[in-house]
Amino acid sequence: MEAETNEVLDDFAQETKQPPASKEKKKKSGMKRRETIFLICILALPVLNWLVFWLYVNLSSFVLAFQDNMGNWSLVNFTLFWHQLTSPYGETIGMGILNTLKYFSVNLLVIFPLTLLISYFIYKKLAGYAAFRVIFFLPAIISGIVLVSVYSNMISPSGPIGSLLEKMGITVPEEGFLNNPSTATPAILIYCVWTGFSTNMIIIGSAMSRIPVEVLESARLDGCTAFKELVYLILPLIWSSISTWVIFLFTGIFNAGGPILLFHPDGGFNTMTLSFWIYQQVYGGGTYGGTGNYGLVSCTGLIFTCIGVPLILFIRWLIEKVPTVEY
Amino acid sequence: MRILHRKPVEAAILYQRSKGEKVLYAIVFIIFLAYAVSLLFPLFWLLVNSLQDRTIYELNQMYGEGFAFPTSLHWENYSYAFTQLSYNGANIFMMFFNSIWYTLACVLGGVLMSAFTGYALAKYRFKARGLMYGAIIFTMTVPTVGTTGAMFNLVYNVLHLYDSPLYVILKHLCGTGLNFLVMYGFFKNVSWSYAEAAFMDGAGHARVFFSIMLPMALPATVTLCILSGISAWNEYMDVLMYLPSFPTIASGMYGVSRTLPREGNSPAYFAALVISMIPVLVVFSCFSNVIMKNFAVGGLKG
Numbered sequence: 149m150e151a152e153t154n155e156v157l158d159d160f161a162q163e164t165k166q167p168p169a170s171k172e173k174k175k176k177s178g179m180k181r182r183e184t185i186f187l188i189c190i191l192a193l194p195v196l197n198w199l200v201f202w203l204y205v206n207l208s209s210f211v212l213a214f215q216d217n218m219g220n221w222s223l224v225n226f227t228l229f230w231h232q233l234t235s236p237y238g239e240t241i242g243m244g245i246l247n248t249l250k251y252f253s254v255n256l257l258v259i260f261p262l263t264l265l266i267s268y269f270i271y272k273k274l275a276g277y278a279a280f281r282v283i284f285f286l287p288a289i290i291s292g293i294v295l296v297s298v299y300s301n302m303i304s305p306s307g308p309i310g311s312l313l314e315k316m317g318i319t320v321p322e323e324g325f326l327n328n329p330s331t332a333t334p335a336i337l338i339y340c341v342w343t344g345f346s347t348n349m350i351i352i353g354s355a356m357s358r359i360p361v362e363v364l365e366s367a368r369l370d371g372c373t374a375f376k377e378l379v380y381l382i383l384p385l386i387w388s389s390i391s392t393w394v395i396f397l398f399t400g401i402f403n404a405g406g407p408i409l410l411f412h413p414d415g416g417f418n419t420m421t422l423s424f425w426i427y428q429q430v431y432g433g434g435t436y437g438g439t440g441n442y443g444l445v446s447c448t449g450l451i452f453t454c455i456g457v458p459l460i461l462f463i464r465w466l467i468e469k470v471p472t473v474e475y
Numbered sequence: 476m477r478i479l480h481r482k483p484v485e486a487a488i489l490y491q492r493s494k495g496e497k498v499l500y501a502i503v504f505i506i507f508l509a510y511a512v513s514l515l516f517p518l519f520w521l522l523v524n525s526l527q528d529r530t531i532y533e534l535n536q537m538y539g540e541g542f543a544f545p546t547s548l549h550w551e552n553y554s555y556a557f558t559q560l561s562y563n564g565a566n567i568f569m570m571f572f573n574s575i576w577y578t579l580a581c582v583l584g585g586v587l588m589s590a591f592t593g594y595a596l597a598k599y600r601f602k603a604r605g606l607m608y609g610a611i612i613f614t615m616t617v618p619t620v621g622t623t624g625a626m627f628n629l630v631y632n633v634l635h636l637y638d639s640p641l642y643v644i645l646k647h648l649c650g651t652g653l654n655f656l657v658m659y660g661f662f663k664n665v666s667w668s669y670a671e672a673a674f675m676d677g678a679g680h681a682r683v684f685f686s687i688m689l690p691m692a693l694p695a696t697v698t699l700c701i702l703s704g705i706s707a708w709n710e711y712m713d714v715l716m717y718l719p720s721f722p723t724i725a726s727g728m729y730g731v732s733r734t735l736p737r738e739g740n741s742p743a744y745f746a747a748l749v750i751s752m753i754p755v756l757v758v759f760s761c762f763s764n765v766i767m768k769n770f771a772v773g774g775l776k777g
Contacts, residue, residue: 183680191591193591194592197645198650198651200634205625206622208625212624266507274500274503280507289705291751292711294521294748295517297745297748302520308542309541311542361489399615409712422620426621430623431627431715431716447621453621456620
C-alpha cells in the first residue's frame with residue numbers, strides 16, 4: 149500500500165516537473181509521427197509501382213527514342229519514322245494514323261453524343277428503361293473475343309446480317325466486309341459504335357441521378373421543354389463528369405482503335421491503327437513476330453506525345469473556361 | 476430499433492410528357508428496342524449454334540443459310556470444349572483457374588491500392604500531397620504513346636518478370652486511374668468526424684481506415700471490384716503479351732479462335748465461348764443493381 153502511494157506521488161512529481169505546453173507538444177509530435185508512419189505504410193507500394201511502371205517506363209522510352217538497336221546515341225529512329233510515315237507500301241504508320249483519327253472521330257462525334265442521349269432517356273425513365281440499362285451494359289461485361297466472334301459471323305456473307313443485306317439488294321463483298329480493304333475499317337468502326345456505349349452510359353447516368361430533382365421540377369413548371377432541359381440544365385449540372393470523359397477521350401487520341409488483334413492479327417486489309425502498329429513492332433501477333441525495334445516505337449511515341457501534350461493542355465484550358473455548377 | 480428508409484418522392488411532373496414528347500419517346504423506344512435486339516440476338520445465335528451439328532453448320536455456311544435451329548441438340552460440342560479443347564497446353568479448367576487468380580490479383584491489388592491513395596490524399600494534409608495528386612492527374616491526362624517497347628524491356632530484361640505470375644501482382648499494385656478517382660471522390664465526401672471520434676477513443680490511423688472508413692466505402696469498393704474483376708476476366712492482350720504460359724479463358728479463347736473454326740469445328744468453339752461467358756454473366760446478374768447505382772466519377776481538377 150505504501151509502495152503504491154509512493155509510485156503515485158512519483159508520477160505526480162514527474163508530471164508536475166513537465167510544463168503542460170511541452171507535454172502537449174510531445175503528444176502532438178507523437179500523433180504526427182504515427183500519422184506519418186501510417187501514410188508511408190499505405191502509400192509506399194502505390195508510389196513504388198508508379199515510379200517503376202510509369203516514371204521509369206516513360207523515361208526509358210524517351211532514352212530509347214535516341215538510341216539505335218546497339219544502344220548507341222543516334223537519330224536513326226527519327227529517319228526510320230519518316231520513312232515509315234511517307235512509305236506508300238504496306239501497313240505503315242501513315243495508314244495507322246489515318247485509321248486512328250477515324251476511330252477518334254467516331255468516339256467523339258458519334259459514340260459520345262449518342263451515349264449522352266441514351267443516358268438522358270434512361271434517366272427520364274423511358275418505358276423499359278431498367279431492362280435497357282442492363283442490356284446496353286452487356287458489351288462491357290462480355291469478352292471482346294465473344295463479341296468479335298459473333299459480329300464477324302453475323303456480318304459474313306453467309307451470316308444472318310450478310311444474308312439479310314443481300315436479300316435487301318445490298319451488295320456484300322464476296323470475301324465479306326472484314327476481308328475487303330475498303331470495307332474492313334468501316335466494319336470495325338460500326339462494331340465500335342455497337343459496343344461503345346456501356347460504361348460511359350453508367351457514369352453519365354449516375355451523374356444525372358445526382359441532380360437535385362427540385363431544379364428540374366421548377367424548370368418543368370416554368371414550361372421548360374425536354375430539349376432545353378437537357379441542354380441548359382442537365383448538361384451544365386453534370387459538366388464535371390462530362391469534362392472528365394472528354395479529357396480521357398483526348399488523352400487517348402493516339403491510342404484510339406478497335407480490337408484489331410481479334411479481327412486481323414496482322415493488321416491486314418487496311419485495318420492498321422497506330423496503337424496496333426506499335427503492338428506489332430514490339431510483340432507481333434504470335435506467328436507474325438515483332439521487329440523488336442523498341443527505339444522506333446519509342447521515337448514514334450515521343451513524336452505523338454509531343455503533339456498530344458499541347459492538345460490536351462488546350463482542351464483542359466477550354467474545359468476549365470466552362471463554369472462548373474456546385475450542388 | 477427499426478430504421479425506416481423512405482424512398483425520395485420524385486415529382487410526377489418530371490415524367491409528364493407533352494404530345495410531341497410522347498411521339499419522341501415512342502420513336503426512341505423503338506430505336507432502343509432495335510439496339511437491345513441487336514445485342515441479344517447475336518448471343519442467342521451463339522447459343523443456338525453451339526448446339527448445332529458441325530457438318531450442318533458448315534453446310535449452312537456454304538449455302539448462305541444465315542440462321543437455322545439445330546434439328547437435335549448436340550451437347551457433345553460442350554463435352555468437346557470441356558475435355559479436348561486446349562491452348563498452349565492448358566485445357567479449359569486450367570484456363571478458368573488462370574483467369575481466377577489473374578482476376579483476383581488485378582482486383583485486390585488495384586482496388587486496395589486505389590483505396591489507399593484515395594483515402595490518404597482525400598483525408599490527410601502532408602507535404603507531398605499536392606505533388607502526388609498532381610502526379611496522378613498528370614499520369615491520367617498526359618497522352619503517353621509508344622511506351623510499350625520500354626515496358627516490355629522493363630518486364631523482360633530488367634525485372635525478369637516475363638511469363639511470371641509475380642508480374643501480375645506487382646503491375647497491379649497501382650493506385651491511380653479511374654479506381655483512384657472513384658475512391659478519392661468517395662472519401663472526399665465522407666465526414667472526418669467519424670475518424671475524430673475514433674481517435675478520441677484511442678483508435679490508431681490503421682484501425683480508423685480498416686474498421687471505419689473502408690467499410691463505409693463498401694458500396695464504391697464492391698462496384699469497383701466487380702467492374703475491375705469483369706475487365707480483368709476479359710483481358711486478353713496483357714496475358715498474351717506477358718503471360719503466354721498461363722492462358723486465361725479470354726486469351727485461351729483468342730488462341731482457340733485461330734484454330735478450331737479453321738478445322739471445321741465452329742460449334743465446339745461457340746460452346747467454349749458460351750462457357751467462358753457464364754461466370755461474368757452470373758456475377759453481373761447478382762450485382763447489376765450495385766453497379767448501376769454506385770458508380771460515380773468526379774471531375775479532374777488540379
